[in-house]
Amino acid sequence: MKIKTAVDALAALAQESRLSVFRLLVQAGKEGLAAGVLGEKLGIPPATLSFHLKGLTHAKLVKSRTEGRYVIYTASYAEMDKLIAYLTEHCCAGDSAQCAPRKKC
Amino acid sequence: MKIKTAVDALAALAQESRLSVFRLLVQAGKEGLAAGVLGEKLGIPPATLSFHLKGLTHAKLVKSRTEGRYVIYTASYAEMDKLIAYLTEHCCAGDSAQCAPRKKC
DNA sequence: TTTATATTTCCATATTATTGGAAATATAAA
DNA sequence: TTTATATTTCCAATAATATGGAAATATAAA
Numbered sequence: 705m706k707i708k709t710a711v712d713a714l715a716a717l718a719q720e721s722r723l724s725v726f727r728l729l730v731q732a733g734k735e736g737l738a739a740g741v742l743g744e745k746l747g748i749p750p751a752t753l754s755f756h757l758k759g760l761t762h763a764k765l766v767k768s769r770t771e772g773r774y775v776i777y778t779a780s781y782a783e784m785d786k787l788i789a790y791l792t793e794h795c796c797a798g799d800s801a802q803c804a805p806r807k808k809c
Numbered sequence: 810m811k812i813k814t815a816v817d818a819l820a821a822l823a824q825e826s827r828l829s830v831f832r833l834l835v836q837a838g839k840e841g842l843a844a845g846v847l848g849e850k851l852g853i854p855p856a857t858l859s860f861h862l863k864g865l866t867h868a869k870l871v872k873s874r875t876e877g878r879y880v881i882y883t884a885s886y887a888e889m890d891k892l893i894a895y896l897t898e899h900c901c902a903g904d905s906a907q908c909a910p911r912k913k914c
Numbered sequence: 915t916t917t918a919t920a921t922t923t924c925c926a927t928a929t930t931a932t933t934g935g936a937a938a939t940a941t942a943a944a
Numbered sequence: 945t946t947t948a949t950a951t952t953t954c955c956a957a958t959a960a961t962a963t964g965g966a967a968a969t970a971t972a973a974a
Contacts, residue, residue: 707825707828711825717823718822720813723815724812730896733901733902749965756962757921794836802914805910807897807909808911809901845950845951860953862951920970924967940952
């Protein structure tokens, strides 16, 4: 991963509404959630939510598909994992004692 | 972890100089690196580096100790792991097939 | 075709972050 | 004590981001 890609992804997550949206989608699984459901669960007005979803989409952290008049958003686990791998790359100066296993999503 | 803590940590990482500093420190291990070494490796002027180190410190992603006239910075693996756990919490709608093990740092 | 629902775009305003030179502070070496 | 090295604080100019109402777009239901 390039550093600009990582900065863009981190910036996309570094805002309370966007982070809340992303976490809901991470928890929702591949079924995803419609924009309207996200807005209602989080109390975010349509224009604001759309602005933030655009940011998450541009950072490739979420994907969307259209179903009728709904737009369904899903988290990109692949992109999240790449970001986490980038943060932890070659960590701990090779001291594997500090690197216990953790779940991958 | 509270959402504001996570947003602060993500915002601290969402900037090219700070992300570069953090990754160098993650890779350096618990020995850490002096501010001046970071500045030289990354080509960041002292005032700018100090500004960014303050941001990372305030977000608790790095810690510092003074050794003589040097200030040595280290990554906080604990805080990084908490942030990653917060992002991936309850992921994949409980579909554990998607949650393979990954290293923890 | 008319009406209702879902989402996005447009826009102006308000807020917050980034930059680096110069001076200040702090410790160590001469 | 004087000088050298390391880091931080101060500052002002510049740049980027967040907000949500109203209008526009798009699909579905009546």
